[in-house]
Amino acid sequence: MPKLYFNGKRTADLPLHYGHVPAWLAQRMSALAGPVIESIILEYGHAAVLTRLSDPLWFQAFGAVLGMDWHSSGITTSVMGALKRALNNRFDDLGIYVCGGKGKHSRETPNEIVRLSDRTGLNGTELVRSSKLSAKVDNTAVQDGFQVYLHTFVITRSGEWAVIQQGMNELTGMARRYHWRSGMFTSFVETPHSFIYGHNQGEILNLTDKNAISTKNAILDVAHQDLQYMLPEIRKIVMPTHHNVTAADVNLKRLGSILALAQENEVRRFDDLLLMEGVGPRTIQSLTLVSEVIHGTPARFTDPARFSFAHGGKDGHPFPVPTKVYDETINILKSSVEHxxxxxSDKATAIKNLTVLAQQLEHNFEPDPSSFDKVIEKERRDSHLYGGRTVFGKSKPPRNGQLKLF
Known part of the structure; x- marks a missing residue:
């Protein structure tokens, strides 16, 4: 059989991380993920949620806003776990449900789909088939060296669905995430993926490639299987393997406009608009990035590392998770959804306008690259004031002028 190249448009590195998400962060991730998704549903509808989940850059930015390490494979597991906890017990209200998960939980996907279908009248047989076929295509029809170990199947009350699944290659220490979206393809073996998110590692066996027709014909002669062909579209996004966030990872013009908006004088200027008495500049910084996750267009997510400036990262990059700011963001967003x-819709409109205001400032904003490290240094120095935490412990005040994070 010939070996074929992926030659799509974008791929990205996802370094494998084996750590765990501490309880204090997992609880907050679910608490924030719920109102973010609910805000999208209220403003744009269920289909918009699936469209966003099938976009790897939006997904990576979403995970970064939730406080996960901005570039690692752990985002996939933790984000889908947070969504499952936040959404499933509110299906009657929100109309969106997450099945499956990692390892043994992925094998429970068909049973979870059937139980939901029995309860709602959805076509469980077809949904189970879609779940199984998406896993088979990524594990068997496309043999790229990545073994699928996580499979999640997201269903709306209308029966639309999305798949987010991930494979690992332990030899290279890399992961590859696969995104599917119902309605975006006509056959499971004919341009099925919305995106494949992973590092291009050279030659693979790809039975969905149009150039594999002779190979498939040989298989058909033996197995009499009706295999179709077409190269899946791939977004090629080069994600770095380094753990820290550098200026090169971030669009400084975009980040700078958000930081400028969050300064005291800007907050005072927009008090009446924001309708958020007493909210400080650090919370505005987080809310603006959360606002963009809810309302931003696809072109705004090309630098997912920028979104780690909302709530930091559990390993301390770019800075510890500011739990006090995180909790305030959750409370404000929950309140806006409830209203x-x-x-x-005053609060929801105010949060939406944060994205607009940041983009307006961005037009004439000239970033100072030398200030990037100073921003991170300040966040780390002040981390103890915001309830900063990482997997290593709580942030402590600087001692004798020396910065001490843990």
């Missing part, structure tokens, strides 16, 4: 549900 929007009863027809009072």
């Amino acid at each position: 929007a549900r009863i027809g009072d």
Whole structure:
């Protein structure tokens, strides 16, 4: 059989991380993920949630906003776990449900789909088939050296679905994430993926490639299977293997406009608009990045590392998770959703306008590259004031002028 190249548009590195998400962060991730998704549903509908989940850059930015390490494979497991905890017990209300997970939980996906279908009248047989086929294609039809170990199947009340699954290659220490979206393809073996998210590592066996027709014909002669062909579209995004966040990882013009908006004088300027009495500049910084996750267009997510400036990262990169700011962001977003549900959209509009205001500032903003490290240094120095935490412990005040994080 010939070996074929992936030659799509974008791929990205996802270094394998084997750590765990501490309880204090996992609880907050679910608490924030829920109102973010609910805000998208209220503003744009269920289909928009699936479209965002099938975009790897949006997904990576979402995970960074939730406080996960901005570039690692752990984002996939933790984000989908947070969504499952936040959404499933509110299906009757929100109309979106997450099945599956990592390892043994992925094998429970068919049973979870059937139980939901029995309860709602959805076509469980077809949904289970879609789940199994998506896993088979990524594990068997595309043999790229990555063994699928995580499979999640997201269903809306109308029966639309998305798949987010991930494979690992322990020899290279890399992961590859696969994104599917119902309605974006006509056959499971004919341009099925919305994206494949991973590092291009050279030659692979790809039975969905159009150039594999002779190979497939030989297989058909033996197995009499109706295999189709077409190269899946791939977004090629080069994600670095380094753990820390550098200026090169971030669009400084975009980040700079957000930081400028969050300064005291800007907050005072927009008090009446924001309708958020007493909210400080650090919370505005987080809310603006969360606002962009909810309302931003696809072109705004090309630098997912920028979104780690909302709530840091559990390993301390770019800085410890500011739990006090995180909790304030959760409370404000929950409040805006609750008010929007009863027809009072002032807070939701104010949060949406943060994205607009940041983009307006961005037009004429000239970033100072030398200030990037100073921003991170300040965040780390002040981390103890914001309840900073990492997997290593709580942030402590600087001693004798020396910065001490843990």
